[in-house]
Amino acid sequence: MFKTALVVPLTVTTLLASLPGNSAASPKKLDQVTSVSQLEDVRPTDWAFQALQSLVERYGCVAGYPDGTFRGNRTLTRYEFAAGLNACMEVITQLLQENTDAVDQEDLATLQRLQREFDRELLSLRGRVRSLQSRMAELEANQFSPTTKLSGEAIFALTDSFGGDADTQTVFQGRVRLNFNTSFTGRDLLVTRLQAGNSGSLGLTNTNSGISFSHPTGEDVQASQVFGDTDNTFVLDTFAYMFPLGEKISVTLAANAGIFDDFTPTLNPYFEDFDGGDGALSAFAQRNPIYRLGGGAGLGVKFRPSHQWEFTAGYLAANASDSGQGSGLFNGDQATLAQVTFRPSDRLGVALTYNHAYFSEGNFGFDNGGATGTGFTGTTLANQIGATNAIDSDSVGLQFAWRVAPQIQLNGWAGYTNVELLDSDIDGDIWNGALALAFPNVPIPGNVAGLVVGVQPYLSDLEGLNDVFADDPPFHVEGFYKLKISENLSVTPGFIWLTSPNQDSENDDAVIGTLRTTFRF
CATH class of the missing domain: 2.40.160.10 (Porin)
Structure with a gap:
């Protein structure tokens, strides 16, 4: 129990650390990875290696920077954490719709707890996303050209x-x-x-x-x-x-x-x-x-x-x-x-x-x-x-x-x-x-x-x-x-x-x- 309880929070934390680029504040687009070996700065000796590997292989919601790095030691803001949590929730929701047994119940319970804790940030984030989507739709409808x-x-x-x-x-x-x-x-x-x-x-x-x-x-x-x-x-x-x-x-x-x-x-x-x-x-x-x-x-x-x-x-x-x-x-x-x-x-x-x-x-x-x-x-x-x-x-x-x-x-x-x-x-x-x-x-x-x-x-x-x-x-x-x-x-x-x-x-x-x-x- 102790090991499982420890791995799940580390798994979610590592996930969120990997997803700041999904927030509006990130200056660079992150690229989805399908194997932890694609991340050049992640080593098997890293303390969160197994948790990260589990997220990549089980849920496929970990992204890396364009230069192939993960940068897991960088400082994370609450809004970036919320952005990562939201991304993980969307992936898990899709998996549950396809197969109710595809998601570990302990992982799901951890995400639900974090969802309650970060409810305010998630609400704000979703509002910002809707606003951006609306503005993007207006721009696309009235844009002169996508390249000019x-x-x-x-x-x-x-x-x-x-x-x-x-x-x-x-x-x-x-x-x-x-x-x-x-x-x-x-x-x-x-x-x-x-x-x-x-x-x-x-x-x-x-x-x-x-x-x-x-x-x-x-x-x-x-x-x-x-x-x-x-x-x-x-x-x-x-x-x-x-x-x-x-x-x-x-x-x-x-x-x-x-x-x-x-x-x-x-x-x-x-x-x-x-x-x-x-x-x-x-x-x-x-x-x-x-x-x-x-x-x-x-x-x-x-x-x-x-x-x-x-x-x-x-x-x-x-x-x-x-x-x-x-x-x-x-x-x-x-x-x-x-x-x-x-x-x-x-x-x-x-x-x-x-x-x-x-x-x-x-x-x-x-x-x-x-x-x-x-x-x-x-x-x-x-x-x-x-x-x-x-x-x-x-x-x-x-x-x-x-x-x-x-x-x-x-x-x-x-x-x-x-x-x-x-x-x-x-x-x-x-x-x-x-x-x-x-x-x-x-x-x-x-x-x-x-x-x-x-x-x-x-x-x-x-x-x-x-x-x-x-x-x-x-x-x-x-x-x-x-x-x-x-x-x-x-x-x-x-x-x-x-x-x-x-x-x-x-x-x-x-x-x-x-x-x-x-x-x-």
């Missing part, structure tokens, strides 16, 4: 410029993005983004020492204006698939509008939002412009051997779907990027980036491989250097991000691009750089104040032609304050001050004022 999540962003921006050589009017522009994020395994991600809007640049000065250009400067382009003018027609903006290879490698396959920052860290927190409406106002302040040299379809690979080190490499072709001469995946405009990122701590990160690219005649520009002729950042000269020549470019960038204090974030970068005008033996240099200071959660959690001071990409030292154009550094000063109204709504007023537009100090400074409202769901 729909998210979206809508931006409304009121913008005007003051000063400068262009007489612009106040504009009210908008852009909307719909993202269909699909996962088939829980670790992969298929991104399909539709985008529509009427958001375009203001078209500021395009002169330099008397030289007139067919395209305006890209210095005034805001993040929401990057491919933002689709004449209010939805277009396929992004189509990419991301998946892991093991624990340390991830791969990105971009079929349309791929960009290097899809898989490469830009180390610009609070300012980088992938040209969305939750970061800096301008496209320039989002990231080092050398990330914008190239884009389209291709492949990106990220290798992270440790928490401190990350290696990224990618290849993107702007005309990969075009089978014509001088196009395709390898014979058209193309760019290759490699980056080493080092994070010695959670507060500091440093990255060294190299970008090599080829652009056919008229296609060079800091425009994500879009061949806009204007660029999303930089002077007209910097983006029009290849107007009549094909270009080979080599760029290097250094980025850093430093969390100085909980409410102070300092970011910065420096970028250099050497351009070679093919068939002319002429080289030129394009420089850019910035320092960005953010004050997150000031004074309210979720709000962010930001300040950026930098030099937009500008052309200098063009071999044999330095006297033809001015190469005054075009400084960029930007300030904004993102006010978080709710989880789905933010309002961001701010300004952009441009000195020496189009790298010519003879041009009047320009100041751009913006009030941006962003809806996210």
Whole structure:
């Protein structure tokens, strides 16, 4: 009697210790086992081995963790105990319905006693289960897809410029993005983004020492204006698939509008939002412009051997779907990027980036491989250097991000691009750089104040032609304050001050004022 009475409570206790994953609080799903030998951390010498073996073989209501362990020594809460008791009762009830002799009477008596003792917890647990079942039924009945999540962003921006050589009017522009994020395994991600809007640049000065250009400067382009003018027609903006290879490698396959920052860290927190409406106002302040040299379809690979080190490499072709001469995946405009990122701590990160690219005649520009002729950042000269020549470019960038204090974030970068005008033996240099200071959660959690001071990409030292154009550094000063109204709504007023537009100090400074409202769901 003593041995039997002892074994039964141990059996139930061991059962309940094995079932915390059946409660709502457990972070991991437990897997049913059919033999105690499947549990790697259970040994025949363990004090509850026989009891556990009896539960597994007689009642089949013992589960293990996905890694094959049992973890029988962990601390158990009363609600977890009740969850295990409830699971065991359901199994035994089913066995009794099939065969009244299938359950040991002493085990049944023990469970009935425990049921009375934990009656309150069981009642609460069953109420929670019914509530969850009801919510799950509602979600399943109204879900968009079992594998796809729909998210979206809508931006409304009121913008005007003051000063400068262009007489612009106040504009009210908008852009909307719909993202269909699909996962088939829980670790992969298929991104399909539709985008529509009427958001375009203001078209500021395009002169330099008397030289007139067919395209305006890209210095005034805001993040929401990057491919933002689709004449209010939805277009396929992004189509990419991301998946892991093991624990340390991830791969990105971009079929349309791929960009290097899809898989490469830009180390610009609070300012980088992938040209969305939750970061800096301008496209320039989002990231080092050398990330914008190239884009389209291709492949990106990220290798992270440790928490401190990350290696990224990618290849993107702007005309990969075009089978014509001088196009395709390898014979058209193309760019290759490699980056080493080092994070010695959670507060500091440093990255060294190299970008090599080829652009056919008229296609060079800091425009994500879009061949806009204007660029999303930089002077007209910097983006029009290849107007009549094909270009080979080599760029290097250094980025850093430093969390100085909980409410102070300092970011910065420096970028250099050497351009070679093919068939002319002429080289030129394009420089850019910035320092960005953010004050997150000031004074309210979720709000962010930001300040950026930098030099937009500008052309200098063009071999044999330095006297033809001015190469005054075009400084960029930007300030904004993102006010978080709710989880789905933010309002961001701010300004952009441009000195020496189009790298010519003879041009009047320009100041751009913006009030941006962003809806996210």
